[in-house]
Amino acid sequence: MKQTRYRQIYNELKSGIQQGRYMVDSYLPSENDLCATWQITRTTARRALDELQKEGFIERQHGKGSRVKERRQSLGLLTVKGFSEAVGQNVNTIFFKNPHIVSWPGILPFATEEAELQQPCIHFERVRMVGDMPVILEQDWLSATNLPGFVGLEFEEGSFFKTLSRKYLIEITSSEQELRALPADTRSAKLLNIRPGAPLLRISLRFTTSKPGLNIYSYLYCNTELYPIGNTYTH
Amino acid sequence: MKQTRYRQIYNELKSGIQQGRYMVDSYLPSENDLCATWQITRTTARRALDELQKEGFIERQHGKGSRVKERRQSLGLLTVKGFSEAVGQNVNTIFFKNPHIVSWPGILPFATEEAELQQPCIHFERVRMVGDMPVILEQDWLSATNLPGFVGLEFEEGSFFKTLSRKYLIEITSSEQELRALPADTRSAKLLNIRPGAPLLRISLRFTTSKPGLNIYSYLYCNTELYPIGNTYTH
């Protein structure tokens, strides 16, 4: 498998960022430094940085350099960060079921790949709270492929995606989602402390990752009465 | 206002696509052609094409050329195209209120700019049907700035965004959205032919455009029972 030159540099810088060798808000080596270190021209160095910029790892400032950015944690509608920011302070997450091995559930939000079902299935469930108020019930399933030690692992800063990125160098590459407004069933109504039959927003998600064969399936049951789900997309 | 060289070429090609001089599925001039026509090097030609590709106007094929793509019609959750594709055939749109001038409504999904409220307000309302079944009630407001002849205009292919792009060269630059699951009120229940109080998904949207001061405010009331709202994001 031939790697292009700019791709090598891109990979090296990216894992440097993911593993914290380049900290958030610090600067990457300048383009000229990269040229000297890697024996390349500026075109190639810039090409590597272009990719990192496009993917949101860095931000470039004319006359200063390439600064490592705080990365978005996921694609799609809702992010841990987005949730916390949207509702302000006082966000807590409690695990209702810690990550553990289960057999694959019969119904999932999206079609699974055959290879996945051969692997063990990791499942966890948690509730997002604002203060004392439960707001979102989240259920996740994923195959245990390439995730040694995941069960029992503490999430970094409470974030599943941050953990995937830092510990396993796995990034989310795309997401697919489906939205429904549903009447709450008895179980979710109880967990979210609302009346059964009250309108709930269900966000079904399927994330694909940079690890082939590893996808993440999620249901988010959201009580949007006090805290609607919001997001911004920039072209 | 200095324009860079690649930006000039980018603009020229982009308006060519928007105005239909380069049709969907046809090919742009090759990189070497662009070099000859504009007296530039391939680096610069490629830079212009890179931008077009990044924004989804074209798709490049090694050994063939740069093909004009069918463009996504909006950012955010739901698109006309997305809706039609998601539910398959048999999609109809009926206007309940054709575009007309109203005074700005008291409540809008997002904060408006002061300058907008000085302008007349265009409003329209339509219902998306699948066969005989009404599925989405859509309400839109926008300022009449820079839109000569909009009231009374027929939408191109039934698409508001396509019309903005082709007739006025206005592109959506970003969108903000908010999701709520709500019980249907009597009016929307009647229009969507559901029981009052049944769960409805309300998508509130604010689009900003390439025309300063022109934003679009929308409410989408969706009956997701048979046709959930779906979408895919690729990194």
Add this chain to the structure above:
DNA sequence: TAGTGGTCTAGACCACGGT
């Protein structure tokens, strides 16, 4: 085989930021 896009070199000049 001719033409296309993908990668890369080795330079150049400029505008911006901080000293």
Add this chain to the structure above:
DNA sequence: CCGTGGTCTAGACCACTAG
């Protein structure tokens, strides 16, 4: 002032597509 990133030139070699 110097170092940074932004733009651009004038080449080169390669891999892919299609006649």
